[in-house]
Structures are given as C-alpha cells and as structure tokens.
Amino acid sequence: MKRNSRLSLALHTLGHMAAEPERARTSADIAAHAGTNPVVVRRVLGRLRQAGLLTSEKGHAGGWQLARAPQEITLADVYLALDERLIATDSENDAPNCSVENALRRRVSTVMQDIERNLIERLAATTIAEVHKAED
C-alpha cells in the first residue's frame, strides 16, 4: 500500500458501503479489496467509528457498517475524523527568539488555516452517497 493512504482507504471503503449500506463487511474483505492488511483497516476504520461514522460488530456475522445514511456523511466528516492536517500545528518552539521566524509563522499559519478551512468547506459539499455513482 502506498503512503499516507488512510484518507484514500477510508473514502474508498465508505464509497462502496454507500452503494450497499445494509451489507456488513469484514476487515479482511476490505483489506483484500484495498490491497492491504486487515489490521490496518481496523486501525483506520476505528477512527471513523470513534467519530461516529461507522459501527463495528464482533462475532459471527460481524463486520463494519455505516452508522448513518450515506447522504449524511460528507468527505469533510471523513477528513476530520482521520485528524489529518495540511500542516503540522508547529507547537515546538512557541516563541523562537528570531523575529523573522516569528513574523513568518504568523503569516504562514494564518494562510494555512484559511486554506484548511476552505478545504473542509469544499469537502463538506460532497457526500459519500454521490461517490459511488458513475456519472460525474
């Protein structure tokens, strides 16, 4: 599997689930489809469960299912659930004694926060129900 693929894996899986919401899927099935490992799938989907997007059941007929209607899960929900950010929050040296460094951080982080907000707004405009449809 390729790098930083948690978002890809999550969206891909939810996209398929949106097509057949009633069907429960095991992490082994999902892993086989995505070309990865069941434990990795549980790790990623576990975050979506914590965020209330998925449910998981143990036992014989267990597996993963959407926790609500696919029309009510947006790409932004998934993005936020995985807690990925465009930039690191940069909390190492809160007050570097270099004025250039300070000025740069202020300006750049302002821009990045705006951009991230913009990204989330854009992602919120698409639900996973729209993703499994072939038409654009």
Added chain:
Amino acid sequence: MKRNSRLSLALHTLGHMAAEPERARTSADIAAHAGTNPVVVRRVLGRLRQAGLLTSEKGHAGGWQLARAPQEITLADVYLALDERLIATDSENDAPNCSVENALRRRVSTVMQDIERNLIERLAATTIAEVHKAED
C-alpha cells in the same frame, strides 16, 4: 532539524537576506543559524537558485545573495521553487478499474487543485520584504 522543513528553512533565510540584501552569507553561517548542516542548506538554496531567486558565488568572499529585490520575491515564488505540493500527483494507476476509486479521484483532485491554486494566490500576496519587519 525538524521534518519537512525545506520551506521553513528557505523562507527564514530569505527573510533575513531581505533585511540586508547586500550582505553575502555562506552556507555554514546559514546552517548555524538554522540549526542544520551546510550541505542541507546548499541543497535547499540550490533549488532557489535554479528558480532564479538566489545567486551563489564560490571562492573567498563567496556565499549566497538575493537575485532580485526583496520586494519582488513572494512567498509563492519560494513555495513553487521548492516544488512542494499539498498532495502527491497520484500518477500510479492512471485508470483503476474500480468505479468508486475513479469517482473519488476526480472529485478529490479537483478540490485539491483548487485549494492549491488558492494557496499560491495567498502566498503571492506577501513578499519577503514584508517578513523581516517586526510589525504585523
């Protein structure tokens, strides 16, 4: 030095250069100030030289200097020179046979391209001449 710090290193260095454009700085000086290694500095600044933002001179009084006035170098110039992008261009499997995957790529990459364009516009609004000033 911390990770993915090429942009930080580049902006920081150019910010200082903007304050004293006439002064040439050696990679050793810059590395000491930034807490990293001279070779790393040359690697990063070498990209800025290729992009026409810096000049470097060998020999006794050699070192690095801005290739043009600091008012004419924007943060976007630096960002683009380093060839960093928000997302990988994802050119592995150009046509995956999974329709969900295809639909996702179309939508997500459209959004990301817009966001990236937006980011570059925002960065282009600030020059490195504005960064070394203490006032906001």
Added chain:
DNA sequence: GAGCAACGCAACATTTAATGTTACGTGATA
C-alpha cells in the same frame, strides 16, 4: 458449551522519504 469468526489492541518489523554526514572536486580570491 464447544468451536469458530470477527474485532481490539499491543508489540514488533519493515519500508520509505527526509534529513544529516563525509568526502572530494571545482572555481575564485587574496
């Protein structure tokens, strides 16, 4: 309740990209 299927999770291994380091060549200048 025995057995099995599935998740939950911890511990460790592997991979990969970035960064750091060493070494040596080249050009410029005192």
Added chain:
DNA sequence: TATCACGTAACATTAAATGTTGCGTTGCTC
C-alpha cells in the same frame, strides 16, 4: 598557492507510516 566556499555524489541516520504477528474478547451457531 593556499584557502575559502560552493557542487555533488555516496552513504548513514531518523522518523513516520505501514505491515505483521499474536493473543484476548465478543458473539454467533451448532
């Protein structure tokens, strides 16, 4: 000509993500 600084290649180190193994827990089915 001795020295300083960049240019670059080769290799080492680090850190984050991903992959793997093992085992416990839960719930179903027989």
